[in-house]
Amino acid sequence: MKDSIISVQNLKKSYGKHTVLDGLNFEVERGSIFALLGENGAGKTTTVRILATLIQADSGIATIAGYDTHRESESVKQKISLTGQYASVDELLTGEENLVMMGRLNHLSSNTVKKRTAELLDQFELTNAAKKRVKTYSGGMRRRLDIAISLLASPQVIFLDEPTTGLDPRSRRNMWNLIQQLAKNGVTIFLTTQYLEEADQLADKIAVIDSGKMVEEGTAEELKRMIGDEKVELTFDNAKEFQQASELLQGQVSEVEQRISIPAGSPESLRKLLNTLHEHGIEPSSVNFRKPTLDDVFMDITSRKRKEQSVHA
Ligand SMILES: Nc1ncnc2c1ncn2[C@@H]1O[C@H](COP(=O)(O)OP(=O)(O)OP(=O)(O)O)[C@@H](O)[C@H]1O
Numbered sequence: 001m002k003d004s005i006i007s008v009q010n011l012k013k014s015y016g017k018h019t020v021l022d023g024l025n026f027e028v029e030r031g032s033i034f035a036l037l038g039e040n041g042a043g044k045t046t047t048v049r050i051l052a053t054l055i056q057a058d059s060g061i062a063t064i065a066g067y068d069t070h071r072e073s074e075s076v077k078q079k080i081s082l083t084g085q086y087a088s089v090d091e092l093l094t095g096e097e098n099l100v101m102m103g104r105l106n107h108l109s110s111n112t113v114k115k116r117t118a119e120l121l122d123q124f125e126l127t128n129a130a131k132k133r134v135k136t137y138s139g140g141m142r143r144r145l146d147i148a149i150s151l152l153a154s155p156q157v158i159f160l161d162e163p164t165t166g167l168d169p170r171s172r173r174n175m176w177n178l179i180q181q182l183a184k185n186g187v188t189i190f191l192t193t194q195y196l197e198e199a200d201q202l203a204d205k206i207a208v209i210d211s212g213k214m215v216e217e218g219t220a221e222e223l224k225r226m227i228g229d230e231k232v233e234l235t236f237d238n239a240k241e242f243q244q245a246s247e248l249l250q251g252q253v254s255e256v257e258q259r260i261s262i263p264a265g266s267p268e269s270l271r272k273l274l275n276t277l278h279e280h281g282i283e284p285s286s287v288n289f290r291k292p293t294l295d296d297v298f299m300d301i302t303s304r305k306r307k308e309q310s311v312h313a
Helices: 044-051 075-079 095-105 109-124 139-150 169-184 196-201 220-226 239-248 267-279 294-312
Strands: 004-015 017-028 033-038 059-064 078-083 157-161 188-192 205-210 214-218 231-235 252-254 259-262 286-291
Touching: 004 044, 004 188, 017 044, 017 059, 017 188, 017 205, 017 214, 033 044, 033 169, 033 196, 044 059, 044 157, 044 188, 044 214, 044 231, 044 252, 059 286, 075 078, 075 231, 078 139, 078 267, 095 109, 095 139, 139 157, 169 196, 196 294, 214 220, 214 294, 220 294, 239 259, 239 267
Parallel strands: 033 188, 033 205, 078 157, 157 188
Antiparallel strands: 004 017, 004 059, 205 214, 231 259, 231 286, 252 259
C-alpha cells in the first residue's frame, strides 16, 4: 500500500464569488517529489498556503502526516517548511549568521544550531561564503541559503514555490541536483513550477490544475503517453509555404519557429503527407522526429479545454 504523507480531499476555497479551489483531490507519497503545475491563477499558491496552514479552506480536508492542517495546525507546522516567496534572508547578515539566528528562533539548542549550521553550509556548498554578507551572494546562493534555513528544523515536507525562477541554466541544474538529493534523504518535496522541463526532470508525480480542479495527474511518462507516440516536426524557411502547409495539415503550429508538429504515424502515412505537400509545391526545409514532451501535454490539455468551452458557450 502507498504511504501518503499529504492527503487532500474535496478542497474548496472561494474569495467572494470567485471560486479558486473547486473540489481538489490528490495524494503525495512520502519521500517523493510532487509537482503542482498550472497556469497563472490556477490555484497553486492557494493550495500551498492551505497546506502550510497560512490560510483555511472553506471545506474539504487536507492532512499532513495524518494531522489536519486546520484543526491541528501546530503539529503540521512542526512537520513542514516553506521556502520561496514567503521566506526571507537578512541581507546584512552573513550566511552563517542567518542560519544561527533562524536556528535560535526555531528554539533549537545552541549545540544543535552549531552542528546543523555547519552541516547545512557544507551540504549547500556555502562553506566558503559562510562569513560573507548575503547581499554579496548570487541569486543561486541566496536560493540555496533560503532552502538551507528551511531545513534547520529537519522537516518531513518541504514546499518549494518556484525554486528556480530567475536562475541561470547552470544554477537551475545545481538546484535540481540539490532537490533530488533532499528527496533521496527522505524529505518529501512539494514543488510548484512554471517550467515544464523542471517537472519533467524532477517530479515523481505531476498534477496539472486548472481553475481549481485537477485536470491531469500522473508521472511525466504517463502524461506524455496520453498524447501518443513520436512526433514529426516540419520546419519551413519559406513563410508562404509554411502558411499553406499549416492549412493543409492538422498539427501543432509554432508561428515563431515556422514549424508544424504532427503525430508520426506509419511510414506510409508520412510518405503520403510529404507527397501531398510536394503536390502543392511545398517543401519543408527540415523533417525531424522527436518524443512528445510535457509541452505537448500542455498544448493538448489547453486545446481540449478550449474545445470544451466553445461547445458549452
Ligand atoms: N486573498 C485573495 N483575495 C482575493 N482573491 C485571491 C486571493 N488570493 C488569491 N486570489 C485569487 O485566486 C486565484 C488563484 O490564485 P493563486 O495565487 O492560487 O494562483 P496560482 O496558480 O498560484 O497563480 P500564479 O502562478 O500566478 O501564482 C487568482 O485569480 C487570484 O487572483
